[in-house]
Amino acid sequence: QSVLTQPPSASGTPGQRVTISCSGSSSNIGSNTVNWYQQFPGTAPKVLIYNNDQRPLGVPDRFSGSKSGTSASLAISGVQSEDEADYYCAAWDASVNGVVFGGGTKLTVL
């Protein structure tokens, strides 16, 4: 049972806008920044969004993040077939003094 709650799956057709939600509490998302990771099979997670809404160099601008209260969202505007992967949200949690993750969302591009 993950501390942060994500939908297990999401889907969209090429060009569509897809959003993935991440719900937490006051001890994690409510008081700390959120990262989003993209993970392809057999590879390590890659930072897609950090500090709630910042994109590392090289991440396409079709990826965007937002946070409000104890929830965060990842949006992909104009989803592409190469975006088919697993997506995880993460935040520091003051109650365990450690990082907590969402259970992951598998994105399928139809």
Next chain:
Amino acid sequence: QVQLQESGPGLVQPSETLSLTCTVSGGSVISGSHFWSWIRQPPGKGLEWIGYIYHSGSTNYNPTFKSRVTISVDTSKNQFSLRVTSVTAADTAVYYCARTPVLPTGTWPPNYWGRGTLVTVSS
């Protein structure tokens, strides 16, 4: 560019001790701005934080692991290590080491990860 590389046995016997080392390059484990973390991912499942160490040697562990986990640091080799005792098949996972930024405003989730190493617990 910071790089992290996990190393250690890929197969561990049940009830034995799992030991992994993470070698850091392009950065220093004595950085006062980072925790050095271990995270694992069982096959087909999500990510689970195991614990972290600071350059001073202070640590914090996921309560799920209770007293089975120890993380240590070797500043002379720019490495940090993980030990998990009394392993079972449930400890089979890809183990990642990662760097966790510590800022004046708070601690962020990991920003640099190793490639991960699969550890299988089986006789």
